[in-house]
Amino acid sequence: MPSDQERILARAAREILPGQIINLGIGLPQRLFHYMPEDQQVLVHSENGILGCQPLPDDATPDYEMIDSGGAYIGASPGASVFDSALSFAMIRRSRVDVTFMGAFEVDQQGNLANWKIPGKFSPGIGGAMELAQKVDKLVVLCSHNDKRGNPKILQQCRLPLTAPNCVSLIITEKAAMEVTDQGLKVIDIAEGLAVDELRAATEADLMIDESQVGRF
Template identity: 80%
Template sequence: MPSDQQRILARAAREITAGQIVNLGIGLPTRLFHYLPPDLEVLVHSENGVLGCQLIDDGAEADPEMIDSGGAYIGTRPGASVFDSALSFAMIRRRRVDITFMGAFEVDRQGNLANWKIPGKFSPGIGGAMELAQKVERLVVLCSHNDKHGTPKILEHCRLPLTAPRCVSLIITEKAAMRVTHSGLEVVDIAEELSVDALRAATGAELIIDESRLGRF
C-alpha cells in the first residue's frame, strides 16, 4: 500500500498535462518531480527565476547557484532559461503559469486558502504564494486531510490568516480529491480502502458525493 504522501503525489501528477507551465510550491509539491513521466513535455517554473527545472541527474554534482524557491538544488532541462525574480513574477501576473501546486494549513469549501501563518509561531512571510494563488489559473492544494492532532484541515471556513480568497480549484489529500465548486466541495476520488462515512467524519466541511460517479485512487 502506498504511503499517504505517495498517494497524494501520484494522484496530483494526473492533473498535469503536456504543454503546461507548472509551478511546484515548497515542501510536498516539489516531490512531484519524481512522479512526472520522463516523456511528458512540461516546463516547471520556480518563482525565484527558473523555467525548465528538473531533478539533478543521478551522479551529477549540484550547482550551488542553481536552486528552487525553497533553496533545494535543481537541474535544468535543455532549453531552460534563468532570469530575475521580477520577470518571474511578471510571468505569474500575466497568467503565463498554467497550474500551481501548494501545501496548506487549512482550505475551506469556498476555496479560501490559508498556508502561510499560524498565529504565535514564526513565519518567514507570505512570499510568492499570494501572487501565485491570485494569478495562476488552477491552484491544486496537496496536504494531509487532518493535522497531527486529528483536527480537519478541510473546513467550512478557514480560521487562519488567508493567503488568498476563493483561489483553490482542487484539493488532494491522502483520503480524497475534492473539486471546489459554486455549490461546495465535490468529491471526485476517494482512497481505495476508505468509506464515504469515514471520509465525512474526517472532514470539517459538508461534502458533495455522488457514489455512482466516485473514482478510487
C-alpha cells in the same frame, strides 16, 4: 500499499497535462518532480527565476548558482530560461503558469487557502505564495486531510489569515480528491478502502458525494 504522501503525489501527477507550465510549492509539492513522465515536455517554473528546472541525479555535482525556490540544487531542462525575480512574477501575474501545487494549513469549501501564517506561532513571511495563489488559474492543494492532532484541515471556513480568497481549484489529500465548485466541495475520488462515512467524519467541510460517480485512487 503506497504511503499517504505517495498516494497524494500519484493522484496529483494526473493533473499535469503535456506542454503545461507548472509551479511546485515548497515541501510535498516539490516531490512531484519524481512523478512526472519524462516525455510530457512540461516546464517547471520556480519563482526565484527559472522556467524549466529539473531534479539533479543523486550523484551529480551541484552547480552552486542553480537552485529552485525550495533551495534544492537543480538542473535546467531542455528549453529552460533564467531571469530576474520581477520577471518571474510577471509570468505568474500574467497567468503564464498553468498549474500551481501548494501545501495548506487550512483550506475551505469556498476555495479559500491559508498556508503562510499562524499568528503568534509561525510568521516567517509569505514568499511567493500570495501571488501564485491569486494569479495562477489552477491551484491544486496537496496536504494531509487532518493535522497531527487529527483535527480537520478541510474546513467550512478558514480561521487562519488567508493566502488568497477563492483561489483553490482542487484539493488532494490521502483520503480524497475534492473539486471546489460554486456549490461547494465535490468529491471526485476517494482513497481505496475508505468508506464515505469515514471521509465525512474526518472532514469539517460539507462534501457533495455522488457515489455512482466517485472514482478510487
